[in-house]
Amino acid sequence: MLAPWLELEGAEKQVRTWSEITGLDLVRLGTTAEADEIVDTAITQPLVVALAVLAFGELRKRVALPSQVVVGGHSVGELAAAAVAGVISADDAVALAAVRGAAMAQACALEPTGMAAVLGGDEPEVLARLDELGLVPANRNGAGQIVAAGPHAALDALVENPPGPAKIRKLAVAGAFHTKYMASAEDAVRARAAEVATQDPSLPLVSNKDGQFVAEGAEVLRRLVSQVTSPVRWDLCQAAFVERGVGGSVELPPAGVLTGLAKRAMKGTATLALKTPDQLEKVAELFDTVGATK
Numbered sequence: 001m002l003a004p005w006l007e008l009e010g011a012e013k014q015v016r017t018w019s020e021i022t023g024l025d026l027v028r029l030g031t032t033a034e035a036d037e038i039v040d041t042a043i044t045q046p047l048v049v050a051l052a053v054l055a056f057g058e059l060r061k062r063v064a065l066p067s068q069v070v071v072g073g074h075s076v077g078e079l080a081a082a083a084v085a086g087v088i089s090a091d092d093a094v095a096l097a098a099v100r101g102a103a104m105a106q107a108c109a110l111e112p113t114g115m116a117a118v119l120g121g122d123e124p125e126v127l128a129r130l131d132e133l134g135l136v137p138a139n140r141n142g143a144g145q146i147v148a149a150g151p152h153a154a155l156d157a158l159v160e161n162p163p164g165p166a167k168i169r170k171l172a173v174a175g176a177f178h179t180k181y182m183a184s185a186e187d188a189v190r191a192r193a194a195e196v197a198t199q200d201p202s203l204p205l206v207s208n209k210d211g212q213f214v215a216e217g218a219e220v221l222r223r224l225v226s227q228v229t230s231p232v233r234w235d236l237c238q239a240a241f242v243e244r245g246v247g248g249s250v251e252l253p254p255a256g257v258l259t260g261l262a263k264r265a266m267k268g269t270a271t272l273a274l275k276t277p278d279q280l281e282k283v284a285e286l287f288d289t290v291g292a293t294k
Contacts, residue, residue, distance in 0.1 A: 001254045002030025002047070004276045005054055014057075015050060021091060022046050022098035041108070041174055045076045045101030046094055052080035052252040053090040058277060059252075063284045065203075066291055070213070070244055072206040072237045074258055075139070075178070076100065078224055084252075086202035087217045096192055100228065103188035108175030110184070115149045115173050116158060121166025129163035138178040142235035143264035149176035178231050186228040193225050204244075211236025234258075238265045248290035250274055250283050 006012045019026045073081030083093035133154040139147035159168045198217030207214050214220050248270040249262045255273035262271050272286050
């Protein structure tokens with residue numbers, strides 16, 4: 001996923017700098033590593049944040065951002081979003097992602113937990129069933145998708161007896177992210193965040209916590225820390241985009257999942273999943289198209 005972006009001027013040098021910061025060979029991991037290696041959350045998190053901020057840097061060089069642009073990121077993507085909005089530096093975003101990923105991997109080893117996607121069903125009924133089983137709605141993604149997290153036994157019980165017509169799909173993840181089981185990881189991220197300088201957002205930035213736009217850089221950083229153990233309310237983030245009048249969505253690479261959610265939850269919104277540099281012209285076209293309809 002990183003290979004086409006490394007062909008851009010200065011890109012490989014930048015990624016090698018982030019490799020030194022994180023102690024990970026991000027160039028190799030993003031180009032020739034096997035899938036089994038990069039699905040380790042300790043690798044995935046810094047790799048995807050590095051790619052997202054690298055791509056945004058190139059986007060800013062080639063495309064003029066409309067004045068109405070707003071920014072948001074899902075889970076670890078909030079670190080990239082904070083860098084895009086100018087709250088923290090790209091270096092700090094990648095460094096925090098590396099600490100976050102490694103600490104979450106360690107937290108997963110403390111107790112056997114996991115996650116499962118709950119697709120469809122009546123939302124109050126789904127939430128009641130999760131509460132009954134002691135599971136947490138760790139990701140509320142909108143469009144009829146909730147991700148449950150907690151002990152494997154409780155997840156198995158959910159699979160065996162789902163709420164109403166909902167379909168359950170267990171996810172291949174290391175543990176119950178965005179729950180109390182990640183408390184030690186939150187502590188590690190907080191310790192690293194104490195070294196990070198912040199500025200107030202230069203672009204409106206929505207928070208996973210409650211779908212609210214946060215105007216103070218220090219508060220953004222506090223929320224990034226607490227997010228490690230708190231549910232991701234992407235449903236509220238998308239609702240905030242709709243309320244703001246957003247007419248188009250560009251998902252930074254590695255892209256696809258959030259674009260799919262936007263198509264279902266933000267009806268009528270033009271979408272683009274940016275995966276390679278040759279799609280940057282399409283970003284400009286989307287901005288022009290959306291602007292012309294306002």
